[in-house]
Each structure stands twice: as structure tokens, then as C-alpha cells.
Amino acid sequence: MALIKVDETKCDQDGACVRACPAGILTQQASGLPAVVRGMAQFCIACGHCTAVCPHGALDNVRAPLSTQTPLERFPVLDPETALTFLRSRRSIRCYKPEPVPRELMEKLLQAARYAPSGHNSQGLSFLVVEKPEHMKGVKERVARWMKALVDSGSELAHKFHMPGILRAYEQGQDRILRDAPHLIVVTAAKDHAPARVTTFLALEYVELYATSLGLGTCWAGYVNTCAQMTPDLAAFLGIPDDHVITGTMMVGYPDEIYHRLPERNPLDLRWLE
Secondary structure, rough: OOOOOOOOOOOOOOEEEEEEEEOOOOOOOOOEEEOOOOHHHHHHOOOOOOHHOOOOEEEOOOOOHHOOOOOOOOOOOOOHHHHHHHHHHOOOOEEOOOOOOOOOHHHHHHHHHOOOOHHHOOOEEEEEEEEHHHHHHHHHHHHHHHHHHHHHHOOOHHHHHOOOHHHHHOOOOOOOOOOOOOOEEEEEEEEOOOHHHHHHHHHHHHHHHHHHHHHOEEEHHHHHHHHHHOOOOHHOOOOOOOOOOEEEEEEEEEEEEOOOOOOOOOOOOOOOOO
16 A cells, blocks of 8 residues: 555645655655655655645545645644743643542543654653552552662762651651552653653653643653662562663642742843854
8 A cells, every 4th residue: 555645636746745744755746746766655654744744634644644734724733922921921830639530530631641752753652550559559659669769878869868857757657658649650661672761751741831820730750750760679679570660750630729929030141152
């Protein structure tokens, strides 16, 4: 089956699909119609740019079908002021209500991760949601055990990340590891998936931003993530397959506070190369 199909009655031969193809596998023929360069179809990354850029729906791609694409009524979707206010309104939530997030809402939240950028459109991430209190407790216990081993060994990492204080709070019943969040999102990828960590950061940032519109709050679970990178204990507890690694973790739940102001940040450090 051919990679692309062109409706000649709709194509205005403007070459937009050829220019938009990041893999450079399309060419504009003498007739003006687009075509796949001979022998290059295998290099299509299924990004869908060629299909999406055509205003007339003249091109279809079997790896990114026109029928699966949603029409975009206007672009940009947000005006600059609204977009910046939305981005600035994001906060890392460290106080959560105890009630769990329904699975259907959690799945809706995680759907946003599918649309984040990924290296060469490789995607390749898997998501695990820790939702039961006993499993959340198990995660905290393993992170605390890992921290204690670092503290006892005099690790510089333990000092740098304030682990003695975190452990003291943990022993007193104060959760500064998972902040009493009801759930934890765990992202995994195959060990040989080179762009996985960057792809994970981008995907979880989409999740973090989308969460606010759903009435949810999130916070990167840095201690859990570092623990997962340094010891296999956590992955084993979570049932992660041996050929996969944990690439990112994020707390999620209903926030127990609302912020009413937008804090300022350091001035932009910018220079131009003359």
C-alpha cells in the first residue's frame, strides 16, 4: 500500500506538505503534486505534518490517517495574554485532599501526555498509576529506606537534598516524600529507548499543565524519581518489567489550597549573539 494518497481535485499544488515533512521524504513533482521520494517511505515518522498542514484535506497518509485528525478551527488557540497567565498560574501542589481521583478522570488527564513532543516522534512511554494507600505507603517506605542508607553512608547527595530532615519528618509521621498525595504517576520506557527521559519530562509537563483545567494538582516526585534511578528496589515493588526503567514520577490529587496571586521570578537572563 502506498504511503500517501493525494486527491488531485483538492490539491492546490502549493508544496506545503513537502516543506512541512521533517523527514524530507516528500517531493513536489513536475505536475505540482506531492509524492514520496523513491525508497524513502520507510523513513516516515508518522508525525502527521503532511496531512495536517493541507487546508483542503487533499493528502492522506496511511501512518497518520486524515480520518483520525481533528479539524483545528483557529490558530493560535489562545491569545498571548491568556496563554501566559495560564502558564504562570501553574503551581507545584504539596497539599492534597485525601479523596482519590476517579479512574476515568485520571485517564483523561494522562491522555494529554500522548500529544507531547518526543524525539523523532518515537513516543514509547508507558504509564502506571499508584492509587491504593498501601501501595503509596510501600513506595514511601522504600524511598525512606534508600535515604537512610545514603545518610548512614555519609553521602554528599543525602546532604545536598536535605535527606536527614526528610527522614526525621517521616519518622514523626510527616510525609515530605509524597506529600500525602493520593496517587503517584510512574512513567516507564524500554531500557534501550534513548530519548525516553527527555520525552518523559515533556509528557509529564503536558500532564502538569492540563491538570489545572481538570481541578487537579500535581508535583514532580523528585525523591522517588532519584531513588528509582539509583536502586532497583522500587521498580521491583511496582512490578516494572526487567527490560523497562522508571523515567519519571509525579504526584497527583485534588489540591487542598487555591493560589490567588502570580509570584514573580528572576529577570530574564538574555543576550544576543552579534
